[in-house]
Amino acid sequence: MPESFANPFPVSRRTLLTTAGAVSLTAALAACGDSGDTGDTSPAAAPVSQADIDKAMSTPTELTFWTWVPDIDQEVALFQKKYPAIKVNVVNAGQGVQHYTKLRTALQAGTGAPDVVQIEFQAIPTFTITDSLLDLRPYGASALKDMFVESTWAQVSGSNGEVWAIPQDTGPMGMLYRQDIFDRYGIEVPKTWDEFAAAARKLHTAAPDIYLTNLASNEAAAWHGLLWQAGAKPYATVNKSDISINVNDATSKKLAAYWGGLAKEGVIGVEPDFTDPWFSALNRGKYATWLTAAWGPSFLAGAAKSTAGKWRAAPLPQWDASTTSSGNWGGSTSAVTKTTKNPIAAAQFAQFLNTDPESSKLFTTLQFFFPATKALLADPGFASQAPAFYGGQQVNTVFAGIGTTISPSFQWPPFLDRAVTDWTETVGKSLAGKADTVVALDEWQTRLTTYAKSQGFTVKGQ
Amino acid sequence: MTATTAAPYEVSQRARSTRRRPVRHRAAGPLFVAPFLVLFVLLFLAPLAYAAYLSLFQHRLIGGTTFVGLDNYVTAVSDPLLIRGVLRVATFLVIQVPVMLLLALLFALALDSGLLRLARVVRLGIFVPYAVPSVVAALMWGYLYGPDYGPFAQLSKAFGLAMPRFLTDGWMLGSLANIVTWEWVGYNMIILYVALRAIPHDLYEAAAMDGAGAWRIAWSVKLPALRPALLLTMVFSVIGSFQLFNEPNLLQRIAPDVIDSAYTANLYAYSLAFTSQQVNYAAAVSFLLGIVIVIVSYALLLTANRRRSS
Numbered sequence: 001m002p003e004s005f006a007n008p009f010p011v012s013r014r015t016l017l018t019t020a021g022a023v024s025l026t027a028a029l030a031a032c033g034d035s036g037d038t039g040d041t042s043p044a045a046a047p048v049s050q051a052d053i054d055k056a057m058s059t060p061t062e063l064t065f066w067t068w069v070p071d072i073d074q075e076v077a078l079f080q081k082k083y084p085a086i087k088v089n090v091v092n093a094g095q096g097v098q099h100y101t102k103l104r105t106a107l108q109a110g111t112g113a114p115d116v117v118q119i120e121f122q123a124i125p126t127f128t129i130t131d132s133l134l135d136l137r138p139y140g141a142s143a144l145k146d147m148f149v150e151s152t153w154a155q156v157s158g159s160n161g162e163v164w165a166i167p168q169d170t171g172p173m174g175m176l177y178r179q180d181i182f183d184r185y186g187i188e189v190p191k192t193w194d195e196f197a198a199a200a201r202k203l204h205t206a207a208p209d210i211y212l213t214n215l216a217s218n219e220a221a222a223w224h225g226l227l228w229q230a231g232a233k234p235y236a237t238v239n240k241s242d243i244s245i246n247v248n249d250a251t252s253k254k255l256a257a258y259w260g261g262l263a264k265e266g267v268i269g270v271e272p273d274f275t276d277p278w279f280s281a282l283n284r285g286k287y288a289t290w291l292t293a294a295w296g297p298s299f300l301a302g303a304a305k306s307t308a309g310k311w312r313a314a315p316l317p318q319w320d321a322s323t324t325s326s327g328n329w330g331g332s333t334s335a336v337t338k339t340t341k342n343p344i345a346a347a348q349f350a351q352f353l354n355t356d357p358e359s360s361k362l363f364t365t366l367q368f369f370f371p372a373t374k375a376l377l378a379d380p381g382f383a384s385q386a387p388a389f390y391g392g393q394q395v396n397t398v399f400a401g402i403g404t405t406i407s408p409s410f411q412w413p414p415f416l417d418r419a420v421t422d423w424t425e426t427v428g429k430s431l432a433g434k435a436d437t438v439v440a441l442d443e444w445q446t447r448l449t450t451y452a453k454s455q456g457f458t459v460k461g462q
Numbered sequence: 463m464t465a466t467t468a469a470p471y472e473v474s475q476r477a478r479s480t481r482r483r484p485v486r487h488r489a490a491g492p493l494f495v496a497p498f499l500v501l502f503v504l505l506f507l508a509p510l511a512y513a514a515y516l517s518l519f520q521h522r523l524i525g526g527t528t529f530v531g532l533d534n535y536v537t538a539v540s541d542p543l544l545i546r547g548v549l550r551v552a553t554f555l556v557i558q559v560p561v562m563l564l565l566a567l568l569f570a571l572a573l574d575s576g577l578l579r580l581a582r583v584v585r586l587g588i589f590v591p592y593a594v595p596s597v598v599a600a601l602m603w604g605y606l607y608g609p610d611y612g613p614f615a616q617l618s619k620a621f622g623l624a625m626p627r628f629l630t631d632g633w634m635l636g637s638l639a640n641i642v643t644w645e646w647v648g649y650n651m652i653i654l655y656v657a658l659r660a661i662p663h664d665l666y667e668a669a670a671m672d673g674a675g676a677w678r679i680a681w682s683v684k685l686p687a688l689r690p691a692l693l694l695t696m697v698f699s700v701i702g703s704f705q706l707f708n709e710p711n712l713l714q715r716i717a718p719d720v721i722d723s724a725y726t727a728n729l730y731a732y733s734l735a736f737t738s739q740q741v742n743y744a745a746a747v748s749f750l751l752g753i754v755i756v757i758v759s760y761a762l763l764l765t766a767n768r769r770r771s772s
Contacts, residue, residue, distance in 0.1 A: 218715070275716045277612075281610065284611075415523065417737040456522035
C-alpha cells in the first residue's frame with residue numbers, strides 16, 4: 001500500500017477531531033462572509049487585483065485546512081496573527097490513502113471538502129485529472145517560482161504553466177550509512193552502483209547476518225526515486241487524455257536487472273519498510289545503509305536511537321561516475337481545492353504558510369522538514385546543523401547539495417494509487433520472491449496500460 | 463416487580479385489550495420499532511439501494527459516467543481475481559469454521575459441566591480476545607508471526623528448531639485462520655454456553671435416572687438441544703468468513719508479496735473502490751459477494767432443516 005508515500009513522520013500526531021458535518025457547516029457559514037467572486041468555477045486567467053486581495057484578507061472568513069502535519073497550529077498561528085480576520089480550522093483527516101480517500105469523497109459529494117489541503121507531490125496529478133485543484137496563478141503564485149528549487153517547482157507546475165500547489169517540504173534521495181560497519185569490514189563509501197554491488201557481496205560474505213541495504217518490496221516510492229535518478233521517464237501526460245506509460249523501458253530494465261539480481265543473490269534485504277521488523281533491523285544493525293530521502297536523517301534519529309553517532313550521509317551511488325544525479329522521494333505541498341468559497345484567502349494562506357520566512361523556517365525547526373525554498377537551504381541556521389546522531393556531520397548540507405542534482409522533468413501518473421499497488425504486486429513481489437524482476441516490469445507495464453485504457457486514456461509510447 | 467403485583471396488572475391489561483384499545487396504546491408498537499426502522503432504512507437500505515444504483519454505471523477518469531446496465535456484473539462473474547478471492551475464502555471457511563466451532567463447543571460443554579476449576583476466570587479468558595478489536599489482534603499476531611525478530615522465531619532459534627514461515631504463501635491462510643479462530647472462539651462459546659444453560663434440568667435428571675453418565679448426557683441431550691444455537695453460530699461464521707477483510711488488510715503491510723489487493727473478495731472490492739477508483743465496479747462486486755453469502759447461508763439452513771425433519 002502506498003501508506004509510506006505519506007509523510008513519513010508517524011510520531012505523535014495531534015488529532016483534531018472535527019466531524020465532517022462540522023466542517024461542511026463552517027464552510028457554509030464561511031460562504032456567507034464572502035463578498036467577492038462567488039460562483040466563479042473556472043479559474044480566471046486574469047490576476048486578482050491587490051485591492052481584491054486586501055479586501056478579502058480583511059473580511060471575516062473561515063478556512064478549513066486538512067493536514068496530517070503534527071503541531072502545524074504554530075505555523076497557522078503566524079498567519080492568523082498577520083490576518084486576524086481569517087480563521088483557519090486545522091483538521092487532521094488522516095494520512096496517506098486514508099487522507100486522499102476522504103478528500104476524494106468530499107470533493108465528489110460537493111460538500112465538506114477543505115479550502116486548503118496538504119497533498120504530496122506525487123498525488124497532484126491524481127487530483128488535477130479530476131479538476132479538483134485551483135490554479136493559483138491569478139493569486140500571485142507565479143511570482144514565487146524563483147524562491148524554490150527548480151525540480152521542486154516543476155512538481156507543482158502543470159503542463160500549461162499552471163501552479164497547482166505551493167511546496168512545503170521535499171525529499172532529495174541520498175544514502176545513510178553505518179560508518180562503524182563500513183570500517184569493520186573495510187568498505188569504502190560506494191560512489192557508483194557497481195561499487196555498491198561489489199560492497200553488497202563483500203559485506204554479506206564477510207558477515208552473513210548483515211546486508212548492505214534493504215530495497216523494500218512494498219516501497220514503490222523508493223523505486224520511483226531510483227528510476228528518477230537513473231533518468232527514466234516512466235509516465236508522461238501529453239494532454240489530459242493522452243498519456244504515455246514506459247515503466248519497462250531500457251533504463252527501468254537496467255534498474256530491474258541490477259536490483260533483481262542483488263535480491264536473487266541474496267546479498268541485499270527485501271523486507272517491507274516502516275514495519276516493526278524493519279525498525280528492529282535498523283536498530284540491530286542488520287542493514288549497513290538506508291537509501292532514503294532528506295527527511296530520513298531526522299526520522300532515523302528518532303527511530304533508531306540506539307545507533308546514535310554511528311551513521312553518516314552521502315549522495316546516492318551513481319550510474320555514470322562523471323555526473324551526479326538523484327531523485328526525489330516524498331515531501332508535500334499545500335493545495336487549494338476548486339470547491340473553496342474563498343479562493344483569495346485560501347490561496348494567500350497556502351502561500352504564506354510555505355513562503356513566509358518565519359513560518360517556513362518553523363517547519364525546519366519544529367517538524368524537522370527538509371525545506372523546499374532556496375533561502376532556507378542556504379540558511380546557516382539550517383545548513384550548518386551538526387547532529388550528534390551523524391557524528392557531527394552537516395547532513396542538511398549534504399542533502400541540500402543533492403537537491404540541486406535532481407532532474408525537473410520527472411512526471412507522476414494521474415492514477416498513482418493504482419500504479420503503486422500494481423508495482424507492489426509485480427516488481428515488489430518479484431524482489432521479495434527472488435523471481436525475475438525484468439519480467440515483472442513487463443507485467444507492471446501491461447497492467448498499467450490495461451487500466452489506463454479502461455479509464456478512457458489514450459496510451460502512447462508502447 | 464414481583465409476581466404478585468404483576469399478575470393482576472396483566473389480567474387487567476388483557477381485559478382491557480378485549481375492549482377497544484385506546485389510540486395511544488395502538489401506536490406504542492410502531493413507536494418502539496420506529497428508531498430501529500429509521501436507522502435500518504438510513505444506514506442499511508438506503509446505502510444498499512445506492513450501491514445497486516451505482517453498480518449500473520461506469521465512471522472513467524476520462525469520459526465521465528455512462529449507464530452500462532448489467533455490464534459490471536457480466537464482467538465480475540468472469541473476473542478471475544474475484545473468483546480466486548471467493549474460492550480462497552471458501553477454502554478458509556471449510557477449514558477454519560469447523561475448527562473454531564468445535565473448540566467453542568468443547569469449551570462451552572466444559573464450562574457447563576461445572577467440573578472446571580476457576581470456571582469464571584476460564585470463561586473470561588476465552589472471551590477476552592473477542593473484546594480485542596480485530597485490527598489490534600491482527601497487528602499483534604503480525605508481530606508474533608515475524609520471521610526475524612518475532613517471539614516464535616526467537617524461541618525456535620533458541621531451541622535450534624525450524625519454524626514455519628507464518629507469513630509465506632503456503633502458511634498465510636492458516637495464519638489468518640489462527641487469528642480469526644483466536645478472536646471468535648469466545649464469542650461462539652458464549653452463544654453455545656447460554657444455550658446450554660437454557661436446557662431444562664429435568665432432562666438431565668431424567669437421563670441420569672435412565673443411567674446416563676456425563677458423556678452420554680452431553681452427546682444425547684445437550685448436543686441435540688444445542689442444534690439451533692450451533693446453526694446460528696455457523697451462519698454467522700459463514701457470513702464472517704466471506705467478509706474477511708481486516709486481518710488480510712493489516713497483514714498486507716508486513717507481507718505485501720503474499721497478500722495482494724485481491725486476496726479476499728472483500729479486500730478486492732475495497733481496492734477497486736479506493737485504489738483503482740472503480741467505485742461502480744466495486745459496487746457490483748460487493749453485490750455479487752452478498753448474493754454468494756445469501757446462497758451459502760440459505761443452503762446451510764436448508765440442509766440443516768432437512769436433516770432435522772428427516
